[in-house]
Amino acid sequence: MTSASTTTExxxxxxxxxxxxxxPSTLPYELPDFAAIREEHYEPAVVAGMAAHRAExxxxxxxxxxxxxxxxxxxxxxxxxxxxxxxxxxxxxxSADSTPGLEDIQERLAPQLAAHQDAISMDARLYARVQSLAxxxxxxxxxxxxxxxVTEFERSGIALPEADQERLRELNSRITTLxxxxxxxxxxxxxxxSVLVTDEAELAGLSPDAVAGARAAAEARxxxxxxxxMQLFTHQNVLASLADAGLRARVQEASxxxxxxxxxxxxxxxxxxxxxxxxxHAQLLGxxxxxxxxxxxATAGTxxxxxxxxxxxxxxxxxxxxxxxxxxxxxxxTAGVAAxxxxxxxxxxxxxxxxxxxxxxxxxxxxxxxxxxxVFKAATLLFGLxxxxxxDLAGYHPDVRVFEVFDAPEPGEPDEGLGLFLADWYxxxxxxxGAWMNSLVDQxxxxxxxxxxxxxxxxxxxxAGEPTLLVWDEVTTLFHEFGHALHGLLSDVRYPSRSGTSVxxxxxxxxxQVNEMWSWEPEILRxxxxxxxxxxxxxxxxxxxxxxxxxxxxxxxxTEYLAAALLDxxxxxxxxxxxxxxxxxxxxxxxxxxxxxxxxxxxxxxxYRTTYFNHIFGGGGYxxxxxxxxxxxxxxxxxVEWYAENGGLTRENGEAFRRKLxxxxxxxxxxASFEDLVGRAPEIAPLLKRRGLAG
Numbered sequence: 001m002t003s004a005s006t007t008t009e010x011x012x013x014x015x016x017x018x019x020x021x022x023x024p025s026t027l028p029y030e031l032p033d034f035a036a037i038r039e040e041h042y043e044p045a046v047v048a049g050m051a052a053h054r055a056e057x058x059x060x061x062x063x064x065x066x067x068x069x070x071x072x073x074x075x076x077x078x079x080x081x082x083x084x085x086x087x088x089x090x091x092x093x094x095s096a097d098s099t100p101g102l103e104d105i106q107e108r109l110a111p112q113l114a115a116h117q118d119a120i121s122m123d124a125r126l127y128a129r130v131q132s133l134a135x136x137x138x139x140x141x142x143x144x145x146x147x148x149x150v151t152e153f154e155r156s157g158i159a160l161p162e163a164d165q166e167r168l169r170e171l172n173s174r175i176t177t178l179x180x181x182x183x184x185x186x187x188x189x190x191x192x193x194s195v196l197v198t199d200e201a202e203l204a205g206l207s208p209d210a211v212a213g214a215r216a217a218a219e220a221r222x223x224x225x226x227x228x229x230m231q232l233f234t235h236q237n238v239l240a241s242l243a244d245a246g247l248r249a250r251v252q253e254a255s256x257x258x259x260x261x262x263x264x265x266x267x268x269x270x271x272x273x274x275x276x277x278x279x280x281h282a283q284l285l286g287x288x289x290x291x292x293x294x295x296x297x298a299t300a301g302t303x304x305x306x307x308x309x310x311x312x313x314x315x316x317x318x319x320x321x322x323x324x325x326x327x328x329x330x331x332x333x334t335a336g337v338a339a340x341x342x343x344x345x346x347x348x349x350x351x352x353x354x355x356x357x358x359x360x361x362x363x364x365x366x367x368x369x370x371x372x373x374x375v376f377k378a379a380t381l382l383f384g385l386x387x388x389x390x391x392d393l394a395g396y397h398p399d400v401r402v403f404e405v406f407d408a409p410e411p412g413e414p415d416e417g418l419g420l421f422l423a424d425w426y427x428x429x430x431x432x433x434g435a436w437m438n439s440l441v442d443q444x445x446x447x448x449x450x451x452x453x454x455x456x457x458x459x460x461x462x463x464a465g466e467p468t469l470l471v472w473d474e475v476t477t478l479f480h481e482f483g484h485a486l487h488g489l490l491s492d493v494r495y496p497s498r499s500g501t502s503v504x505x506x507x508x509x510x511x512x513q514v515n516e517m518w519s520w521e522p523e524i525l526r527x528x529x530x531x532x533x534x535x536x537x538x539x540x541x542x543x544x545x546x547x548x549x550x551x552x553x554x555x556x557x558x559t560e561y562l563a564a565a566l567l568d569x570x571x572x573x574x575x576x577x578x579x580x581x582x583x584x585x586x587x588x589x590x591x592x593x594x595x596x597x598x599x600x601x602x603x604x605x606x607x608y609r610t611t612y613f614n615h616i617f618g619g620g621g622y623x624x625x626x627x628x629x630x631x632x633x634x635x636x637x638x639x640v641e642w643y644a645e646n647g648g649l650t651r652e653n654g655e656a657f658r659r660k661l662x663x664x665x666x667x668x669x670x671x672a673s674f675e676d677l678v679g680r681a682p683e684i685a686p687l688l689k690r691r692g693l694a695g
Contacts (some may be wrong), residue, residue, distance in 0.1 A: 001665050004139055004149055008135070012309050014035055014048065014386055015044055015045060015048035015049075015082070017555030018417075019041050019506075020032070020033050020036045020041055020045075021037075021041060021042075021045035021046060021082065021085050021089070022045070022082075025085075025552040027449075028390075028393065028404070028417075028420065028451075029417070029419055029420045029441060029450050029452050030449065030452070031402070031420055031440065031452050031520060032085070032088075032089040032263055032396075032440060032442070033082070033095075034089075034394050034395055035280060035394045035430050037089065037335045037396075038533070039099065039101050039102060039105075039119075040384045041086075042086060042089070042090045042093075042102070042421055043105045043108070043109065043631050044166060045082065045085070045086035046083065046086045046087055046090060046109055046113070047109075048082060048522070049080065049082035049083025049084070049085070049086050049087065049246065050081075050083055050112065050116045052082050052083065053082070053083045053120075053185070053369070054078035054081055054116065054120075054435040056075075056078075056079035056121060057076070057079055057120050057126065059073060059075075059130065060075045060076060060126065060529075061123055061125040061126045062125070063129075063655060064133070066131040067133055069133065069136075069138065069142055071080040071106070071131045071420060072133065072148060072151070073130070073133065073142065073145060073462065074343070074446060076126075076149075077145075077444075077446055077447075077495050077496055077497060078271050078446070078447065079431075083446075087113070088438075088439065088440050088441075089396075089436075090109075090275065091103075092103070092107075092396065092438050092440060092454060093396040095431070095432050095436070095438070095456070096108055096374060096396065096397065096430075096431050096432075096457070097134055097138045097396055097397045097428070098430045098432070098457050099185065099430065101356050103180075103184050103270060103523070104145075104544065106184075106186075107177065107181070107182050109179050109628055110173075110176040110179070110180045111141070111174075111554070113167060113174075113176065113461060113574065114172040114176040115170075116176070117156075117651055118156070118168070118169045118172055118528040120157060121152065121156030121157075121249065122157060122165055122168075122169075123536070124158065124323070126153075126401040126420075127153045127158050128156075128238060130149050130153065131148065132152060133146055134146065134150070139669065141493065141495065141498070141552070141667040141668065143498070144668050144669070145495050145667075145668060146217060146641075148335075148498075148666075151297065151346075151410060155285065155286060155293075155296075155297060155647045156168075157604070160284065160285075161612055162301075165459050167284060168281065168285075170280070170678045171277050171280060171284070173280045174273075175274065175277050175278065175279070175281065176278070177618070178270050178273055179617065179619030180272065180619065181270050182267055182270045182271060182274065182614070182617045182618045182619070183432065183618040183619060184615050185259070185264065185265050186258070186259065186265075186267060186432070186433075186612055186614055186618055187260075187268065187432055187642070188264065188265045188531065188592040189258045189259055189265030189266075189267070189434075189612070190229075190230045190232070191230075192247070192265055192428055193230045193254040193257070194227050194228060194229045194230055194254075194695055195225055195227070195228040195251050195254050196218065196223055196225050196245070197225055197226040197227075197228065197247065197248055198212070198224065198225040198226075200226065201244075202242075202244045202246075202247045203226060203242070203244075203247075204242075204243040204244060205241045205244075205344075206241045206242060207241065207359050207362055207469065208561055209362075209462050209466055209467070209468075209469050210238070210241070210460065211274070212466060213225065213461060213462050213472060214226035214227055214228055214460075215463075216461065216463050217460070220428075220429070221429065228251060229258075229427060229555060230254065230255060230258070230433065230549070231427075231458060232432070232433025232434040232458070232607060232612070232614060233433075233434075233607050233608055234255055234256055234339075234560070234605050234606060234607055234608060234624065235255075235342075235343065235470070235560065236252070236255050237253050237343075237471055237474075238348050238526070239251060239252065239340065239341075239342075239343045239475065240343040240344055240345055240358055240471070240508040241344070241346065241347070241358065241359060241372070245340075245341065245346075248340040248341060248344060248469050249338070249340045250260045251340070251432070252338075252340035253340075254340055256339075256605060256609060258609075258612040259609075259610075259611025260587060266310050266583070266611075267611050267612070267617070268583035268611060269583050271586070271610065271611070271617045272534055272569075272581070272583065272586065272611075272615070274581060274617055275290075275572065275579045276576050277576075277577040277622065278290040278572065279375045279572075279574055279576040279578075280533045280576045282450055285692075286305075287573055288575070289303075289572060289573050289574060290572040290573075290623065290624050291303045291306070291569055291572040291624040292326075292573075292575045293299075293624075293690055294505075294623065294624035295627050297504065298504040298506045298625065298628075299504050299506050299670065299671055300506055300627070300631060303342075303569070303573060306569065306627050306631075307569065309630070309631065310391070310562060310566055310569070310597070311597075311631065313558065313562060313564065313691075313693060314559075314597060316598055316600075317554075317555060317558035317559045317562055317600060318555075318559050318601055319555075320554060320558070320559070320693070321555035321556050321558075321559040321603075321604050322467065322553040322555070322602060322694055323555060324346075324552075324553065324556055325601075325603050326342075327349055327350075328342065328345040328346060328349060331345050331346075331349050331352065332345050334520065336563075336603065336635070337603045338602075338603065339603050339604065339605050339649025341603060342556065342603055342604070343432060344529035346553060346556070348553075350549065350552070350688050353549075354545050354548070354549040354552070355541075355542075355545055355554070356542070356545055356546065356549060358471050358472065361471075361538075362469040362470065363469060363531050363532055363533065364472075364529045364530060364531050364532075364537075364538040365469060365470040365471070365472065365475055365529065366467045366468065366469055366470070366532035367425065367459065367467070367469075367470060368467075368468075369528045369530055369532070370470060370475055370478060370528045371423070371444075371478065372387075373527045373530075374475070374478075374518075374519065374524055374525075374527060374528035375465070375478055375479055375482045377524060377527055377528070377558065378479075378515075378518035378521070378524050379482070380651070381487065381649055381650075381651065381654070382649065382650075382651065382653070382655045382657070382658075383408070383490065383648050383651075383655070383658055384407065384408025384516075384651060384654075385401045385405055385407065385408070385489075386405075386406045386408075386415065386417065387404070387406070388403065388404045389401060389402070389403050389404075390402045390403065392405050393420070395422050395424065395454075397428075398684070399424055399426050399461075399477055400422055400454075401422070401424075401425065402420060402421075402422050402423075403421045403422075403423065404415070404417060404419075404420055404421075405418045405419050405420065405421050405489055405639045410552035411478070417450070417455070418450060418451075418489060418490075418495065418539070419441075419443070419450045419452055419488075419489050420441075420451075420452040420453070421453055421454075421485055421489065422440070422452070422453070422454040422455070423455055424454060424455065424456045424457070425457045425459050426457075426458070426460070426461040426468075427457075427458035427459060427460055427461065427632065431458065433458055434458065434614065435455075435456060435457045435458065435477050435480070435481050436455075436456050436481065436484075437453060437454065437481050437485050437488070437501070437512075438453070438454050438456075439451065439452070439453050439454070439473055439488050439499075439500060440452040440453070441456060441498075442488075442491075442493065442496045442499040442500060442502075443489075443491040443492070443493065443496075443499045443500060443665075444493065444495060444496035445492075445493070445494045446494050446495055446496065447537075449496070450509065451488045451489050451491060451499070451500065453484075453485045453500075453676075454485075455481040455482060455484070455485050456476065456481075457469055457477060457479075457481065458586065459474055467532045469532065472546075474520050476516050476519050478519075478640065479515050479518055479519040480512045480513065480515060480516050482512075482515060483511050483512030483513065483514060483515025483516065484511070484512045485510075485564065486511065486515065487501045487508075487511045487512070487664060487665070488500035488501055488664055489641070490662040491662070491664055492659075492663035492664070492665075493663075493665045493666075493667040494667070495666065495667070497619070498665050498667040498668075499665050499666070500665050501665070501666075502665055502666035503665065503666045503670045505621060505622065505628045506627065506628035507623040507628075507631060507632060507670040508628070508632070509628050509629050509632035509633075509636075509663060510635040510636055510639075510660065510674075511630035513632055514634035514636050514639050514640065514657075516636075517640050517643070517651070520546075520547065522543065523649060524649070525538075525543055525546075526538070526540075526543060526548075529543065533599075540585070551692050553690050554690075554692045555692070556604055557680060558691050558692075559599060559601060559604045560606060560607040561604065561606070561607050561630065562597075562599055563597075563599040563604070563606035563607065563631070564606040564607040564626055565626045565627045565629070565630065566593065566594070566597040566599055566616075567594065567606055567609075567610060567613070568613070568622070568623070568624060568625075568626040568627070569591075569592060569624065569627065570593035570596075570597070570609065570618050571589075571593075571616070572616070572624035585609070586610055586611065587611075589610075590609065590610045594606070615621075630687075633687055633690075634682050634683075634684050634686075634687045634689070635674055635682050636687075637685075637686035637689075637690045638678060638682050638683055638686050639657075639674075639677070639678065640690075641643040641686045642677070642678050643672040657677060660676045661673045661676075661677050662675040
């Protein structure tokens, strides 16, 4: 809804002072006042925020005084605070607790926000003021900010003729609208694809708490039976436990067919138009294709570098996966392995070879224990952080929990509040799939702000009063996403636009992947791996076996990931004319691309197939950038070696990682931050060893 006092054009928008976004939040750390925010508050606040931001930018662009850091760069960094408050809260809520009303607002706002950004990034007066600062002697972080701003102007089309700029504006508006549409269809499609089971006997093998969770999910949707809800990726965790081969096949088919079944949830028409328009957008800006446009502003630099890395890894990964498949087939007494059966048979091999069983492990992996004695404990030992739950503060949904984070004090000084961490662990019908971190308040010395960050996962919620038991993948995901949170919480920069995770896409996953290592650290693992009912620690031999068995399954994991990364590149290395024109061509194109890359192994489908690849088509920011995970893992694996060489889990090492890398956010060249930490350029050998790809 739009209030009567607010226009949707933006220029003359006036925000009702009673709107919770009209002034900065008075809650600790400027946490948005979600207890007061209603759906109808978002749109007027964003619209008024655009108007205020444009007026602020206009004042900067027309300032008769010569450009200075204070009246241009810092003024730009200070501008748009109303818009920032409203938009960050809106998009954070939209992704985690969507409603039809919020989705409608998004579709209305998306083209307006794109036009708003274009008006700023194509303002020649503003560009001239920014450029005029290039000859001044600046502090290193200010010089880096200036360079990034100039690049952003140029990549936004500032140098194009007016006709091309107008076409670029049209493309940006349409692209943002299509991304919103893809996300909306995907969420609806995931809900529709959930598998309803009416015979409890079919759930044999599933743990009692998982069965209870499925029952609760069905009840929440008013259905009789047990509902197996879809996770975002192709591989569904329940497949490792379900003994019924028929049900496994149903789940696999439901997962893999999302977005390609016709009707309102079919995503193919949307993604084809997206691919075509992105390609045109890139060519207008002088790039061969969208992938080249993305790589040029990343640490990779070129698609050639991306292609060479993926091509180097793929053959060895697929060979490993095929060897694993042979082992699974022997276990099954068959000639081959179906994708639906892979993880179930994999569990059998783990039991036989390593005496490991996910079902047996789960009672030792209780959520609260993993968080407090695992994730938080590692952060305490490394960085001196402590965490206090704030029951007096509310998130955007009742499931959200708020923790105040305290920094290690100087001797004799009280703990210093560092920021807030919001945790939203559970899946629900209104939440998009996957796991992610986002920021509600960016750290900035210029604005005097401390960070507020959010982690989202999609763990099945047990019935009230029951413990939340995890599978191991969920444990590592908790550590991974908290690595992103630490990047935001430990930011120590002047400019808000350079805060925390404001680094190139192919670098942003690096700190989060490093944080995964602590889930495997024996001291941490033994701390959180405790039976939820008896309090007994996980048997020492199980822990030792888990550590010894890490390399098993890397063929599957690496191949499914690389298949998705290569698929992303295949779609985004097309010119507009090369993009298929018919929805019937989408899946054949996908099959041909996988075959051409040598990763067409039916038993190991891509982690995300084209039609539900939200990272690249849903506005997740990974279009032509899904390679970033493996690119970042080169740095990650190298840093794990650095930790090992320097004594592992120590405050000294944590402090070095914090001060030399996490604290710097995007205030300098990120590879310079890496080299400052490790003392040299990154090397790929540790990654090849970790993934079992060394020759």
